[in-house]
Amino acid sequence: MSVSPNSEVRLLGTSEVVRNILADIDCAARSGAKVLITGETGVGKEVVARLIHHRSARAAGKLVTVNCAGLPDSLLESELFGHVRGSFTGAYRDKPGLLEMAPNGTVFLDEVGEMSARMQVVLLRFLETGEIQRIGADRSHTRVNVRLITATNRDLPKEIAAGNFREDLFFRLNVIRMTIPPLxxxxxxxxxxxxxxxxxxxxxxxxxxxxxxxxxxxxxxxxxxxxxxxxxxxxxxxxxxxxxxxxxxxxxxxxxxLKPAQGAPLVAGAAAPTHSAQVEEMTQRMLRHGESFWSVVYPVFMARDLTRADLRRIVEIGLESTNGNYRLLVALYNMPNEDYKRFLGFLRKHNCHLPFQRFRTIPSRVSSGNVPRTPVAAAG
Ligand SMILES: Nc1ncnc2c1ncn2[C@@H]1O[C@H](COP(=O)(O)OP(=O)(O)OP(=O)(O)O)[C@@H](O)[C@H]1O
Ligand SMILES: [Mg+2]
Structure with missing residues (x-):
């Protein structure tokens, strides 16, 4: 857990996505309603939560962050709600919970999708009553005025369908919903x-x-x-x-x-043409071990120990993962940038320069779904 000072947090970007997020942040900051922020790991969910707090009327209060993942139930409950002396081994004195530490502030519950079923019930009870009951106490200790912001990279409706997340809790948390798109x-x-x-x-x-x-x-x-x-x-x-x-x-x-997406085969798709062990070995050396095309492929081809078909296949394998971009292919096969012309000249001379257009349609790491195209110069 952390209690943040009102430090500078920035959401950089000029895309329409970022402009919309900033507008949503301002909108959420003006209201006091609960916010649920979803999105893949590392997209900036915490940045968004901080900005909402710092731009809200609660900015003078504290922002307390609690990560729900990886803490055993008893510890998480004690962190959030506190405990009374003697309630468990090691509870030597009364301890207030974090929810009490942010009066008129904001509590950011990160990774809320990781909460156990029992903790979900405890949180739901708090949301319904606003009352804090410390562990070991027989009645509620106090009421607090905090705003709750939660975040998760899980797909909560899916988790609900799978029986892992309570629907009633989801409806309580999902008042203002912000989804942060991936980079x-x-x-x-x-x-x-x-x-x-x-x-x-x-x-x-x-x-x-x-x-x-x-x-x-x-x-x-x-x-x-x-x-x-x-x-x-x-x-x-x-x-x-x-x-x-x-x-x-x-x-x-x-x-x-510089390599194809993790887990993706070097050659995309089952329908990919087969190739020789020599081609496989050469592409592995370049893609996995960083060796240059000039030392792996060129001398062997010039010595006529590699066929033209094999050279074409090597070019093809590269273009499949660069989406048809020859400049990226130069980098992929570990050649310096300046070698672009020399490389294309070499391929043309030996009739191995393949038209790049057909690779532009292959779903690769660059062009899945509605991902914008890489704005690069069309290859020679
Ligand atoms: N738009 C942005 N401008 C500048 N830095 C950003 C932006 N978005 C995120 N960051 C930075 O990226 C890192 C990850 O952001 P953050 O911790 O908010 O992601 P997250 O969505 O909470 O990730 P996780 O799900 O893994 O917890 C942080 O160092 C943050 O400062
Ligand atoms: Mg986070």
Whole structure:
């Protein structure tokens, strides 16, 4: 649990999604109603909860955050409601709960979807009466005036259907509902966010801030970001710690950003054409071990130990995961940015330059659902 000072919290982004979230925050801040915030991990649910509090009439009161995940029931109940002396081993004195510590403030219950069935009943009782009964007390101790904001990355209606979450509690919590979309649905915010956090961490670690090359930016824009903004923040910090020099290139980015989505086979779909063990080995070396196309494929092909069909297949495998983008393919196969022309020249010369258009329709990490297209230059 944490009690936050009224510290500066910011929700960065210029996308329509972020503008709508900011408008919803203001709307929620004007009302005193309970708010339920949902969304994938790392999308900014806690940031939103803090902003609602800080922009509300309760801003002068405290914001207390309690994470419901990972605490055994008895501890969570005691954290929230407090206990009386002697109510359990180790309860040496009366202790107030966190709900009492935020009079006229806000209590943010994070990961509320993880609450046990018993704790859900305890919370429901509190929501119905507003009364606090400390553990071990035989009657209610006091009433409190707090606003409740809850968050979860679970799909609560699904959890209700599965019998894991109480419907009556859901209706109590779900007064104002805010759903925060994942970062890949507002990919246009990535450059701003990345720039912000890169600057922050470079300053913090006292390293030179690199300029972000177009190819590196393309990789950032093409990635799915399953961990959302938290993941982006971590990537920025790793890069700052690596002190990459003046220019940030794709090769400086963590390898998972350059590879197909986790769990996805190197070759998408069961209908993918089969290929030789040699092709498999070569693509593995480039995709998994960071070796360059120039050292893995080029010399073998030039020595005529790799067929033209195999070279085409290698290009095809790469294009499948870059959505047909040749610039990204250069990065994917661990070549420096400047080699783009040389690489295309080589493929054209040997008649292995495949039209990129057909790969644009393959559902890949870049183009699932209504995810915006990566705004990159059309490949040669
Ligand atoms: N729009 C944003 N602008 C700047 N930073 C953001 C934004 N959204 C999130 N962050 C940052 O990303 C990180 C994750 O945000 P937060 O903790 O609010 O996510 P969450 O949705 O609560 O995640 P989880 O479900 O894992 O608890 C934090 O460091 C936060 O500061
Ligand atoms: Mg959170």
């Amino acid at each position: 890949r649905e507002r990919i246009e915010d990535v450059p701003l966010l990345f720039d912000h956090y890169l600057a922050l961490y470079c300053e913090q670690h006292r390293v030179e801030r690199p300029e972000i090359s177009q190819a590196a930016l393309d990789v950032l824009l093409g990635y799915r970001w399953p961990g959302n903004i938290r993941e982006l923040r971590n990537v920025a910090e790793r890069i700052a710690l690596k002190s990459v020099g003046q220019i940030l290139r794709p090769a400086d980015l963590p390898s998972e950003l």
